[in-house]
Amino acid sequence: MSEPPSIWSAPEPTAPAPTGGSGQPGLVLLGRGADYPEEWAGTDPLRVLRIQGEFLEGFARLSGLGPTVSVFGSARTPESNPWYAVAVRVGEELARAGFAVMTGGGPGIMAAANLGASRQGGVSVGLDVELPYELELNPWVNLPVRFRYFFARKTMFVKYSQGFITLPGGFGTLDEIFEALTLMQTGKVRRFPVVLMGVDYWSGVLDWLRTSALAEGVISADDLDLVVVTDDVDEAVDAMRRSEGSP
Known part of the structure; x- marks a missing residue:
């Protein structure tokens, strides 16, 4: 069965999956349990990575x-x-x-x-x-x-x-x-x-x-x-x- 059309009105741009130093997909690096610099604890950059991880996981599992x-x-x-x-x-x-x-x-x-x-x-x-x-x-x-x-x-x-x-x-x-x-x-x-x-x-x-x-x-x-x-x-x-x- 082919994937149904999205209800989003505009096509989304494609981009390569982000990777970290280990070369693993961003889905892993940005998700739960990932290691981040200690000074990022409780900061907005860390929240951005967590948010990105949630979007990546959701898109990957539901597409x-x-x-x-x-x-x-x-x-x-x-x-x-x-x-x-x-x-x-x-x-x-x-x-x-x-x-x-x-x-x-x-x-x-x-x-x-x-x-x-x-x-x-x-x-x-x-x-x-x-x-x-x-x-x-x-x-x-x-x-x-x-x-x-x-x-x-x-x-x-x-x-x-x-x-x-x-x-x-x-x-x-x-x-x-x-x-x-x-x-x-x-x-x-x-x-x-x-x-x-x-x-x-x-x-x-x-x-x-x-x-x-x-x-x-x-x-x-x-x-x-x-x-x-x-x-x-x-x-x-x-x-x-x-x-x-x-x-």
Whole structure:
């Protein structure tokens, strides 16, 4: 299967992989456990190398994924919550449709979507991030990538997904939604489907966008067309099937 087109609108320049004194690829030298000059400890040059290492590792591990859909939602959703079962079905149906399923790798909605994908023998990706209070990678991930920096992780979601399906969630979920909408609104990436599952849950956000943001003139009516809101798993998956680069 050939690699699907990236949603990034402009081609990225190519460059040889950076190497260090040992001649090893930069992926190794810039990643975790690398040796750096002692005087660099806690400095911005060291952070730059760590950031570069995260991008290199993410690109190296995800570049061959094929058609992929990212599923977002709260890490706090228990298995007893009805949305957990919905997320499991989303993962199952995406895998049946030939998509890899990518989540943040944590518990709750993320674990449910990964579970659904793994039940169908699909590729189940978890882009884990270091947090002070959580969270181990859920057991349903078969392709893990670990990040320290949120912005590096978010780049991978956008670069390697053909669409987003978003279930109820909090600040992190809203961050992913509005990041994607901003990139599309400003033409930094091509348009791709963003589906919000949960009409009752998301209606307040959409109402505010219409009655406040649109009324104030800070967004346009066309911007609201970037989002599909539904309670129907089949409708959400069909939106992904119609996206560029789908199986």
